[in-house]
Amino acid sequence: MGLERVTVGRNAFLFLLMGLLSSGYAQKEFVALFMENFSPDSGAYLILYLTTYDKAAVVNVSVSDPHFYQTVSIERNSTIPVTLDSQYMIYRNQISSKVVKVTSDADLSVFAFNTLNYTVDAGLVLPVEDLGTEYYIFTPGPGSYNQFAVANGASTTASVNITFTGSVDFDGQSYHPGDTFSVFLQPQQAIHFQTFSELTGTKVVSSTPVAVFSGNKCHYGPTTKCDFIFEQLEPVQNWGTSFVLFPLANNSKDIIDIVAALPDTIVNVNQTEYSLQPGSHVNFFLEKSAIVTASQPVMVSYLFQDRTYPGEYDPFLVIVPPIQLSRKYYKFVTEAFYDNYITIVSKATSDTGFYLDNKPLDQYMFTTNEINGFRSWEVSLGKVDGQHEVYHRYSAFIIYVYGLEVRVSYGYSMGQETKYPDEPVGPPVLNCLPHGGEFYLPLSLVTKAKLSVSDVHLEEPTCQGTLEGNFVVINVPFNRCGSKVLNEDEKIVHVNTVYGTVPGTEVHRIEIPLRCEMATNETFGFSFLPQVTDVVSQGQYLISLKLYQSEAFTDPITTFPYEVDLHGWLYVEFEVQSDDEGFQIFVENCKASPSLENTQENYNVIQQGCPVDSTLQMYQVPSPRMQRFSLHVFKFYNFGQVYLSCNIIVCRNETTPNRCTQGCLTGRHKREVYNSKVHLGSARLSQGPVVFQSGGEPLQNSQTPHTVPSSVLVAVIAVIAMLSGMALVIQKHYYKRKGRTDLENSL
Ligand SMILES: *[C@@H]1O[C@H](CO)[C@@H](O)[C@H](O)[C@H]1NC(C)=O
Ligand SMILES: *[C@@H]1O[C@H](CO)[C@@H](O)[C@H](O)[C@H]1NC(C)=O
Ligand SMILES: *[C@@H]1O[C@H](CO)[C@@H](O)[C@H](O)[C@H]1NC(C)=O
Ligand SMILES: *[C@@H]1O[C@H](CO)[C@@H](O)[C@H](O)[C@H]1NC(C)=O
Ligand SMILES: *[C@@H]1O[C@H](CO)[C@@H](O)[C@H](O)[C@H]1NC(C)=O
Ligand SMILES: *[C@@H]1O[C@H](CO)[C@@H](O)[C@H](O)[C@H]1NC(C)=O
Numbered sequence: 127m128g129l130e131r132v133t134v135g136r137n138a139f140l141f142l143l144m145g146l147l148s149s150g151y152a153q154k155e156f157v158a159l160f161m162e163n164f165s166p167d168s169g170a171y172l173i174l175y176l177t178t179y180d181k182a183a184v185v186n187v188s189v190s191d192p193h194f195y196q197t198v199s200i201e202r203n204s205t206i207p208v209t210l211d212s213q214y215m216i217y218r219n220q221i222s223s224k225v226v227k228v229t230s231d232a233d234l235s236v237f238a239f240n241t242l243n244y245t246v247d248a249g250l251v252l253p254v255e256d257l258g259t260e261y262y263i264f265t266p267g268p269g270s271y272n273q274f275a276v277a278n279g280a281s282t283t284a285s286v287n288i289t290f291t292g293s294v295d296f297d298g299q300s301y302h303p304g305d306t307f308s309v310f311l312q313p314q315q316a317i318h319f320q321t322f323s324e325l326t327g328t329k330v331v332s333s334t335p336v337a338v339f340s341g342n343k344c345h346y347g348p349t350t351k352c353d354f355i356f357e358q359l360e361p362v363q364n365w366g367t368s369f370v371l372f373p374l375a376n377n378s379k380d381i382i383d384i385v386a387a388l389p390d391t392i393v394n395v396n397q398t399e400y401s402l403q404p405g406s407h408v409n410f411f412l413e414k415s416a417i418v419t420a421s422q423p424v425m426v427s428y429l430f431q432d433r434t435y436p437g438e439y440d441p442f443l444v445i446v447p448p449i450q451l452s453r454k455y456y457k458f459v460t461e462a463f464y465d466n467y468i469t470i471v472s473k474a475t476s477d478t479g480f481y482l483d484n485k486p487l488d489q490y491m492f493t494t495n496e497i498n499g500f501r502s503w504e505v506s507l508g509k510v511d512g513q514h515e516v517y518h519r520y521s522a523f524i525i526y527v528y529g530l531e532v533r534v535s536y537g538y539s540m541g542q543e544t545k546y547p548d549e550p551v552g553p554p555v556l557n558c559l560p561h562g563g564e565f566y567l568p569l570s571l572v573t574k575a576k577l578s579v580s581d582v583h584l585e586e587p588t589c590q591g592t593l594e595g596n597f598v599v600i601n602v603p604f605n606r607c608g609s610k611v612l613n614e615d616e617k618i619v620h621v622n623t624v625y626g627t628v629p630g631t632e633v634h635r636i637e638i639p640l641r642c643e644m645a646t647n648e649t650f651g652f653s654f655l656p657q658v659t660d661v662v663s664q665g666q667y668l669i670s671l672k673l674y675q676s677e678a679f680t681d682p683i684t685t686f687p688y689e690v691d692l693h694g695w696l697y698v699e700f701e702v703q704s705d706d707e708g709f710q711i712f713v714e715n716c717k718a719s720p721s722l723e724n725t726q727e728n729y730n731v732i733q734q735g736c737p738v739d740s741t742l743q744m745y746q747v748p749s750p751r752m753q754r755f756s757l758h759v760f761k762f763y764n765f766g767q768v769y770l771s772c773n774i775i776v777c778r779n780e781t782t783p784n785r786c787t788q789g790c791l792t793g794r795h796k797r798e799v800y801n802s803k804v805h806l807g808s809a810r811l812s813q814g815p816v817v818f819q820s821g822g823e824p825l826q827n828s829q830t831p832h833t834v835p836s837s838v839l840v841a842v843i844a845v846i847a848m849l850s851g852m853a854l855v856i857q858k859h860y861y862k863r864k865g866r867t868d869l870e871n872s873l
């Protein structure tokens with residue numbers, strides 16, 4: 127029997143994240159190489175970014191010859207760069223002892239940036255647990271300086287056999303396609319090959335796991351003359367059979383290459399079939415998107431082509447992670463020199479649920495793409511330095527990270543590593559939303575109870591959950607599925623229970639009471655200042671306020687500030703945005719003021735539900751979730767604008783009689799109702815400014831000296847734009863962000 131308490135919202139996200147970060151695979155040792163860039167004396171350098179997770183780490187970075195040794199202490203959740211100069215660069219068909227070893231006492235990720243002015247690429251360095259003994263080389267294109275290197279970071283000698291698919295000169299000897307080269311690599315030794323001939327399909331077999339890096343020292347693209355590209359290759363054991371490809375940065379001519387390892391591998395690209403033999407490959411231009419499946423594991427690479435429009439960008443190389451190996455949480459590193467992007471590829475149906483640096487994805491600029499139920503989001507991060515994290519609660523995804531600048535670019539991918547700080551399992555999470563709750567039950571709790579997803583349900587047994595990733599997701603409507611409403615001190619509570627029931631019995635192996643608590647009559651500080659945007663994106667509850675041009679209430683006003691003739695009328699509508707018909711709304715107080723800050727000079731329009739302004743007129747409404755009224759336009763002496771600020775009470779019809787049904791109250795009654803605590807809560811909304819036209823004069827000609835603070839106007843316009851101009855919908859912290867589950871798991 128366990129008891130867990132969970133809070134909703136951002137805190138739940140952090141809680142979950144900490145939970146996931148506290149367990150982890152060993153990812154403490156790495157083998158890196160400084161691949162030959164433009165030329166050894168050109169001033170190129172290799173930056174290794176060392177990124178920690180939940181634990182601080184002491185990390186040693188060493189090269190045996192020329193000697194390099196640096197120990198760095200890194201705090202938890204931080205990134206520190208270690209830079210090696212060009213004497214550590216390996217080059218031209220040599221064996222050297224320049225293997226860069228990284229050892230850490232806690233989990234780490236390592237990102238390598240091989241940098242020289244106008245020619246850069248980056249790669250993710252694989253942990254030694256992901257190294258293997260069998261590789262196939264990919265080198266992009268003939269006619270340039272193709273290169274690869276094999277590094278032995280272990281403490282024993284490795285016997286390595288390399289069977290070439292191209293011609294290579296090494297140590298005065300020429301090797302031709304089909305020739306095998308055998309070599310013993312001592313600990314910390316690496317062998318490097320460089321040639322004009324294409325080496326894709328070259329096979330590397332080793333007696334013990336080695337690291338293999340590949341690319342081109344001086345790649346010739348459609349317009350670029352000489353660009354450095356590299357990537358660490360995945361051993362055959364980590365290859366996959368299903369891939370989803372989306373173009374990066376709107377390119378339409380990037381080259382996809384697919385290499386096979388086993389005989390008669392059938393590769394299917396968008397329904398076109400290719401049969402591949404070990405080391406043979408097929409390539410194509412990626413115009414839009416493509417689905418690649420293979421009968422046996424393949425390696426898929428993506429060569430980003432240079433272009434001149436809209437930016438002059440260089441090529442970079444990434445390995446495409448198979449979709450099966452995707453995860454739900456990544457840390458990655460960018461450099462501020464570039465316009466940085468991340469492309470997320472996932473089966474998630476919308477951007478909701480993704481968090482990038484703790485912010486929902488919709489707070490970033492992104493473009494999205496879709497093929498066969500898979501989606502990509504290319505998110506612009508801007509010119510930012512350092513570490514980032516991207517997360518989704520239950521949908522796994524892969525990422526590409528890349529940076530573009532004039533004549534330079536870098537790119538790497540993540541998702542293919544098998545050893546990595548653990549996937550999030552986290553505690554159960556309950557989100558309270560306007561229409562109901564959303565409960566995420568870790569699948570592991572269900573399988574541990576020897577139950578299946580269909581055995582999980584609410585009080586009403588037909589209300590079942592669905593499997594999404596590692597979670598069973600159960601929607602908890604407040605008006606169905608056995609949900610009840612309780613009145614507690616100062617809050618209204620919706621309750622239900624999740625059960626895991628042994629089929630055909632009354633035995634519950636899982637029983638988790640759920641509560642969504644709503645504070646009653648909360649006071650909101652709300653105004654049209656820039657923080658409005660925050661409220662809109664974080665809120666859990668929607669109350670809309672619309673202004674109309676006539677009492678037909680069919681002609682909403684969509685432009686603000688709204689100018690009305692002083693002799694006209696203002697038509698106002700409030701509505702709870704929910705399809706739950708059990709909600710009711712009541713405008714309790716409404717007052718007008720010449721500005722949001724000015725609290726002295728105000729005028730009551732509605733007080734305790736009673737009309738105070740003598741022109742105020744209420745209208746019949748189609749639903750109790752709505753309230754409409756009109757009033758004759760007025761203005762304050764010497765002020766051009768009027769702001770309306772209203773106190774809204776939302777109730778449930780289960781609690782009738784309640785504040786919403788009681789209507790206008792005075793003195794004694796008011797106290798009674800206050801004590802009965804039957805309303806659900808209230809929101810204060812401000813709409814405005816409403817700008818008055820005196821005799822049709824334009825605003826700037828009005829005689830009033832008051833000027834509207836520009837931030838107010840900008841915020842109003844921004845909000846309108848965000849909500850597609852339909853209406854001003856204001857999302858409130860209506861539920862007090864206090865969902866709670868009591869996890870009682872009894873057998
Ligand atoms: C890690 O640090 C970043 C800032 O670099 C912060 O945004 C994030 O919340 C931290 N993550 C955890 C799990 O502490
Ligand atoms: C780093 O080097 C120091 C000194 O050589 C050694 O004591 C320590 O164990 C090393 N740490 C790791 C994680 O290899
Ligand atoms: C590389 O560029 C930086 C900044 O633009 C400049 O300071 C530096 O001198 C350049 N280095 C070389 C080797 O050209
Ligand atoms: C490399 O080839 C040699 C000679 O054919 C063979 O003896 C050795 O076992 C091979 N090594 C590996 C790792 O396959
Ligand atoms: C891709 O195109 C979209 C829409 O035109 C644009 O907003 C985005 O910035 C482009 N992405 C890149 C990396 O150029
Ligand atoms: C694959 O199919 C998609 C959707 O039908 C299409 O947009 C894309 O261009 C195709 N890709 C290739 C490489 O044929």
Ligand SMILES: *[C@@H]1O[C@H](CO)[C@@H](O)[C@H](O)[C@H]1NC(C)=O
Pocket residue numbers: 647648649773785799800808
């Ligand atoms: C709700 O709160 C407002 C502001 O604190 C107060 O004026 C009003 O009387 C309260 N209404 C009820 C019904 O408690």
Ligand SMILES: *[C@@H]1O[C@H](CO)[C@@H](O)[C@H](O)[C@H]1NC(C)=O
Pocket residue numbers: 707708779780781
């Ligand atoms: C509340 O409203 C819903 C939807 O109109 C209705 O089905 C239900 O019977 C009402 N409940 C009460 C107690 O009036």
